[in-house]
Amino acid sequence: METLAGLGYGFGIALQPMNLLWCFTGCVLGTLVGIMPGLGPAATIAMLMPVTFSMDPTGGIIMLAGIYYGAKYGGSTTSILLNIPGEASSVVSCLDGYQMARQGRAGAALGIAAIASFVAGTVGVVLLSLVAPPIARFALSFSSPEYFALMALGLALVVLFAGQSPLKAGLAMLVGLWFTSIGIDLFSAQERFTFGQTSLLNGIDFMIVAIGVFAVAEVLGSLQSRQHTQMLAVPRGLRNLLPSWAELKACRFAFVNGSITGFLIGVLPGAGASISSFIAYAFEKLFSRHPERFGHGAPEGLAAPEAANNADTSGALVPMLTLGLPGGGTTAILLSALVLWGLKPGPMLMQDSPNVFWGLVASMYIGNVMLLLLNLPLVPLFAQALRVPSYILFPAILGISVVGVFGVAQSLFHVGLLAGFGLLGYVMARLGFPGAPLILGFVLGDGMERALRQSLQMSGGELGILVSRPIAAGLLACAMLVLMMPLIGRFNRWRIKGIAENG
Amino acid sequence: MNRRNVLIGAAALSLLSGAGTADAQYTPTRPIDLVVHSGPGAGPDAFGRAFISAIEQEKLSPVRIQINHKIGGGGATAASYIVEKKGDPNTIGLFTSAWIANPLVQESAKATVKDMTPVVRLVIEPAVFAVKADSPYKSMMDIVDAAKKNPGTIKQSGGSPLARDAIVRHVLMSNTGARWSFISFPTGSERIAALLGGHVDMMIIEPSEAGELIRGGQMRALAQISDRRLSTFPDVPTLREAGFNVPNVPQARGFVAPPDTPREVIAFYEQLFEKVVKSPTWQKYLNDNQFEDAFLKSEATGKFFDEYANLMRGILTGAGIKVVR
Numbered sequence: 001m002e003t004l005a006g007l008g009y010g011f012g013i014a015l016q017p018m019n020l021l022w023c024f025t026g027c028v029l030g031t032l033v034g035i036m037p038g039l040g041p042a043a044t045i046a047m048l049m050p051v052t053f054s055m056d057p058t059g060g061i062i063m064l065a066g067i068y069y070g071a072k073y074g075g076s077t078t079s080i081l082l083n084i085p086g087e088a089s090s091v092v093s094c095l096d097g098y099q100m101a102r103q104g105r106a107g108a109a110l111g112i113a114a115i116a117s118f119v120a121g122t123v124g125v126v127l128l129s130l131v132a133p134p135i136a137r138f139a140l141s142f143s144s145p146e147y148f149a150l151m152a153l154g155l156a157l158v159v160l161f162a163g164q165s166p167l168k169a170g171l172a173m174l175v176g177l178w179f180t181s182i183g184i185d186l187f188s189a190q191e192r193f194t195f196g197q198t199s200l201l202n203g204i205d206f207m208i209v210a211i212g213v214f215a216v217a218e219v220l221g222s223l224q225s226r227q228h229t230q231m232l233a234v235p236r237g238l239r240n241l242l243p244s245w246a247e248l249k250a251c252r253f254a255f256v257n258g259s260i261t262g263f264l265i266g267v268l269p270g271a272g273a274s275i276s277s278f279i280a281y282a283f284e285k286l287f288s289r290h291p292e293r294f295g296h297g298a299p300e301g302l303a304a305p306e307a308a309n310n311a312d313t314s315g316a317l318v319p320m321l322t323l324g325l326p327g328g329g330t331t332a333i334l335l336s337a338l339v340l341w342g343l344k345p346g347p348m349l350m351q352d353s354p355n356v357f358w359g360l361v362a363s364m365y366i367g368n369v370m371l372l373l374l375n376l377p378l379v380p381l382f383a384q385a386l387r388v389p390s391y392i393l394f395p396a397i398l399g400i401s402v403v404g405v406f407g408v409a410q411s412l413f414h415v416g417l418l419a420g421f422g423l424l425g426y427v428m429a430r431l432g433f434p435g436a437p438l439i440l441g442f443v444l445g446d447g448m449e450r451a452l453r454q455s456l457q458m459s460g461g462e463l464g465i466l467v468s469r470p471i472a473a474g475l476l477a478c479a480m481l482v483l484m485m486p487l488i489g490r491f492n493r494w495r496i497k498g499i500a501e502n503g
Numbered sequence: 504m505n506r507r508n509v510l511i512g513a514a515a516l517s518l519l520s521g522a523g524t525a526d527a528q529y530t531p532t533r534p535i536d537l538v539v540h541s542g543p544g545a546g547p548d549a550f551g552r553a554f555i556s557a558i559e560q561e562k563l564s565p566v567r568i569q570i571n572h573k574i575g576g577g578g579a580t581a582a583s584y585i586v587e588k589k590g591d592p593n594t595i596g597l598f599t600s601a602w603i604a605n606p607l608v609q610e611s612a613k614a615t616v617k618d619m620t621p622v623v624r625l626v627i628e629p630a631v632f633a634v635k636a637d638s639p640y641k642s643m644m645d646i647v648d649a650a651k652k653n654p655g656t657i658k659q660s661g662g663s664p665l666a667r668d669a670i671v672r673h674v675l676m677s678n679t680g681a682r683w684s685f686i687s688f689p690t691g692s693e694r695i696a697a698l699l700g701g702h703v704d705m706m707i708i709e710p711s712e713a714g715e716l717i718r719g720g721q722m723r724a725l726a727q728i729s730d731r732r733l734s735t736f737p738d739v740p741t742l743r744e745a746g747f748n749v750p751n752v753p754q755a756r757g758f759v760a761p762p763d764t765p766r767e768v769i770a771f772y773e774q775l776f777e778k779v780v781k782s783p784t785w786q787k788y789l790n791d792n793q794f795e796d797a798f799l800k801s802e803a804t805g806k807f808f809d810e811y812a813n814l815m816r817g818i819l820t821g822a823g824i825k826v827v828r
Binding site for chain 1: 542545548549552553556572573574575577579580583605608609610611612613655658662663664665684685686687688689690692693695696697699700701702703711712714715716718719720721791824
């Protein structure tokens with residue numbers, strides 16, 4: 001009842017004309033920021049913060065949060081159309097989204113991404129309004145051993161990304177693990193694999209690896225096969241630009257899976273949005289009746305990660321609003337905005353400033369509707385962009401990639417790194433090594449190593465800590481199961497063959 | 504003589520006069536670049552923006568000041584950039600204690616604050632030792648005694664082994680003979696989450712962050728790392744008051760300029776920043792964030808760099824961390 005009263009009060013605030021306007025402004029800005037690779041929501045919010053000082057804090061947080069979740073809507077656009085992830089959390093959307101575009105289903109893919117974002121955004125904010133305090137307590141029960149087990153489960157899922165050769169997938173993953181260890185080690189403050197380069201002290205940004213291995217490598221690969229002048233086919237007629245009923249039906253489980261997985265992982269302060277989208281994708285493939293379609297343009301392979309990275313935003317707001325603990329870079333900036341307005345984020349925020357808390361939550365319901373209405377009409381427009389002939393499109397992709405990387409790192413050294421990763425991705429594709437395991441290793445490796453070493457520091461070197469805690473033990477058992485899946489499959493085929501021969 | 508030559512002549516004359524008199528007033532004519540070593544929103548960036556907004560609200564600077572992010576290496580990237588800007592009067596950098604401490608162990612660091620021209624030190628950040636609200640430990644002594652009784656069972660969450668929380672732990676451990684473990688987390692929220700979840704026993708936390716968690720009944724403060732008690736924690740003893748005779752490990756912030764910056768440029772910045780520091784806008788910011796006003800001019804800031812580096816060298820060597828310079 002208290003929640004309903006709070007929500008009612010919140011809608012009273014969020015529906016005020018000025019706040020509606022701020023919500024809309026935030027959503028539009030967020031969509032734009034999401035579309036442009038390199039310009040992330042964190043940087044945009046930081047730039048806009050001084051403008052919001054003179055605003056009423058409620059309107060301010062409504063707008064800034066709109067940028068945060070709006071960016072997740074736009075982030076998939078370049079992933080689908082150009083194989084360039086617009087945000088770190090949209091990398092997984094490249095896998096099946098870009099394949100759909102290549103098969104002439106770009107409009108459908110964009111539509112599914114928008115709908116998945118809407119469903120998950122709404123589910124996320126419903127969960128945020130209903131279960132924020134208890135779920136925050138659940139998040140606190142997670143510590144290093146649990147994070148290690150969660151990341152181990154994530155890495156185990158690499159067998160699902162393996163394609164034909166598990167060996168090649170494993171090697172690609174190990175390379176990813178190596179790249180992620182570059183930089184200053186948190187525990188010893190010593191440098192690893194920096195080769196005396198100050199530019200490598202902070203490690204390599206995930207976006208550089210992802211854009212290089214996906215977008216640049218794709219352009220290099222396409223240049224080699226000179227025959228087609230137009231990279232992607234775009235069907236004529238509005239009907240062919242929208243997702244079909246069958247495609248939406250195939251995605252219904254993915255919407256739910258992505259929403260819940262994304263929200264739960266988003267709540268954990270030590271796991272980012274890219275992790276939740278990988279895990280949602282893997283779950284989707286694990287329980288799919290047609291796992292072989294994944295990676296070849298399966299609509300549910302796009303819907304699950306897109307849903308996950310949107311539900312993740314609501315999840316990440318849980319510890320921020322209930323405890324004052326931001327779960328990632330963007331929520332950290334939202335938090336510093338609250339502080340600059342003179343509010344006190346922490347466990348008392350909900351009581352001290354109910355207008356801010358409930359106004360924000362209610363505005364997110366409205367914002368998600370606005371974003372859907374804003375993004376759906378853009379679908380045919382963006383899908384048309386692919387009609388551009390390849391002699392314009394390829395240089396444009398390379399240009400956007402370079403600008404994106406320069407935007408993230410602001411150094412030419414990193415643009416050089418991008419070229420390096422592009423070549424690596426190209427060579428890997430030529431030799432039949434899949435790119436996704438490398439990215440997965442890169443995303444999870446850092447956090448996994450950290451969680452392991454933290455666990456061992458906690459236990460004084462005893463490995464038992466990883467299995468003596470119930471959540472960690474459960475997750476590790478799941479990881480073992482996933483690793484054994486291919487073996488079980490092989491055993492089954494062998495058994496069926498045996499039965500067939502005998503019968 | 505046409506008009507263009509007159510202009511060039513006038514410009515040359517003004518240049519000559521500027522170079523001729525050593526104590527001439529310097530006033531910048533181009534926007535000033537303020538280099539910070541974090542991304543947007545993180546600590547140094549937020550501090551830099553707050554400082555700039557105080558300057559703008561009080562209308563103190565003749566030119567605009569803009570933030571320039573040189574992210575990476577705990578200040579190493581920003582430091583090399585500033586050293587490359589040798590003699591440039593329009594670039595300054597926002598240093599933190601990390602700029603002094605990190606190069607002591609980073610072999611590949613190409614620049615240190617010793618290569619730069621000190622401008623001013625602005626603030627020292629205090630911190631508090633905190634435990635979870637239902638912790639059995641009521642004082643710092645309780646924790647130290649428990650750690651002595653069962654070495655290795657008490658756990659502290661913190662940041663890098665060069666960060667202030669790790670250094671204070673080393674100072675306390677060598678002063679008391681107690682041993683406890685230190686668990687590194689990259690972000691403040693992970694450190695706090697580990698404490699609130701009961702996975703570690705204590706942490707060192709910024710007073711403004713701790714304030715709300717204490718008011719919300721989640722956390723308790725045991726001691727403060729400060730020379731005198733903070734106004735927001737009147738009942739919490741300082742480390743010395745709690746019975747630990749240890750040196751204060753200051754966490755400082757301030758500004759540096761590139762190498763060979765002329766004296767009159769430094770004088771301009773010193774005067775500008777002194778005005779900012781005295782302004783009500785800045786004083787309010789310091790109070791809101793519980794920063795200690797620790798303004799020092801150029802020369803004294805240079806001395807502070809040396810003293811701090813020496814203090815750190817001693818502590819790091821004692822902690823078994825390899826010091827390379």
